[in-house]
Amino acid sequence: MSRLRDKIGLVTGGSSGIGLATAHAFVREGAQVIITGRDSRTLLEAEAELGGRATSICADHAVRADNVRVSQTILERFGRLDIAFLNAGVGGPASVEDATEEHFDRIFDTNVKGTFFLVQELSRLMGPGGSIVLNSSIAPYGGAPGTSMYSAAKAAVRVFARGFSADLIHRQIRVNAIAPGPIDTPIFARYRKDPADLEKHMERLRSFVPAGRLGLPEEVAEAVVYLASDASAFVIGTELVIDGGASEAPHAAPIYLRS
Numbered sequence: 001m002s003r004l005r006d007k008i009g010l011v012t013g014g015s016s017g018i019g020l021a022t023a024h025a026f027v028r029e030g031a032q033v034i035i036t037g038r039d040s041r042t043l044l045e046a047e048a049e050l051g052g053r054a055t056s057i058c059a060d061h062a063v064r065a066d067n068v069r070v071s072q073t074i075l076e077r078f079g080r081l082d083i084a085f086l087n088a089g090v091g092g093p094a095s096v097e098d099a100t101e102e103h104f105d106r107i108f109d110t111n112v113k114g115t116f117f118l119v120q121e122l123s124r125l126m127g128p129g130g131s132i133v134l135n136s137s138i139a140p141y142g143g144a145p146g147t148s149m150y151s152a153a154k155a156a157v158r159v160f161a162r163g164f165s166a167d168l169i170h171r172q173i174r175v176n177a178i179a180p181g182p183i184d185t186p187i188f189a190r191y192r193k194d195p196a197d198l199e200k201h202m203e204r205l206r207s208f209v210p211a212g213r214l215g216l217p218e219e220v221a222e223a224v225v226y227l228a229s230d231a232s233a234f235v236i237g238t239e240l241v242i243d244g245g246a247s248e249a250p251h252a253a254p255i256y257l258r259s
């Protein structure tokens, strides 16, 4: 298929999980893709896995100077940007009772500040038909222990899709968000080092999904391709939920059906 033929696309956090699956989908759909990440080793492995239509830029999106450098590098190498998936994000449980300021800054600097200032830079490279997709989450839909910082940050990302749309539509640049439910990626293992604790957490997540399973990164990638492509030309400022029914039909989840 070639829904993104000849597009120049950026996927932040493209070395793992949802970002890597989306980078694969962009390449499959005919785009040239640029991926980013902080760890140069995994980034280069991902670039090699993606093949000749992929290139990588090592960057920390929590750092403003890195966002400027990413944008300048894309301009120098490709002359423009057509689509951007701002996916890089961090989480990790932290209760209001014991969370640290350092944890707060890490979550907000990457997910919120990084998203804002990277869009500021990237939008300058985009022309009419440009499409920006932000990665939010269903986490803000309801309170869960230890998620207040992450949920607040992702709520900001969702709201950015509305505000950025209002700011950029006069240049025919669209901005939308996706809101994934629990997706099977390495993100959970980053914060839960004990295998038994991790498995217990994953089982708990599965029990809250009416579909009875975690989502696949490839299923999220399909939604991003749609929002990035011209097929969604009249879709602006919205949020597309990919969560196996967790937010719209929660009481059909296994946890409620157990007798």
Ligand SMILES: NC(=O)c1ccc[n+]([C@@H]2O[C@H](COP(=O)([O-])OP(=O)(O)OC[C@H]3O[C@@H](n4cnc5c(N)ncnc54)[C@H](OP(=O)(O)O)[C@@H]3O)[C@@H](O)[C@H]2O)c1
Residues within 6 Å of the ligand: 012, 013, 014, 015, 016, 017, 018, 019, 036, 037, 038, 039, 040, 042, 059, 060, 061, 062, 087, 088, 089, 090, 091, 110, 135, 136, 137, 138, 179, 180, 181, 182, 183, 184, 185, 186, 187, 190
């Ligand atoms: N998995 C889920 O259930 C789920 C649900 C809803 C939303 N999300 C969101 O989806 C996004 C991707 O998550 P994932 O599950 O695919 O996680 P993942 O497998 O841990 O991938 C995260 C990616 O982001 C990169 N990254 C993290 N912080 C970065 C930074 N400051 N600068 C540059 N790159 C950075 C990571 O590479 P480095 O570590 O090398 O930097 C990695 O490539 C996140 O925004 C997450 O909040 C995930």
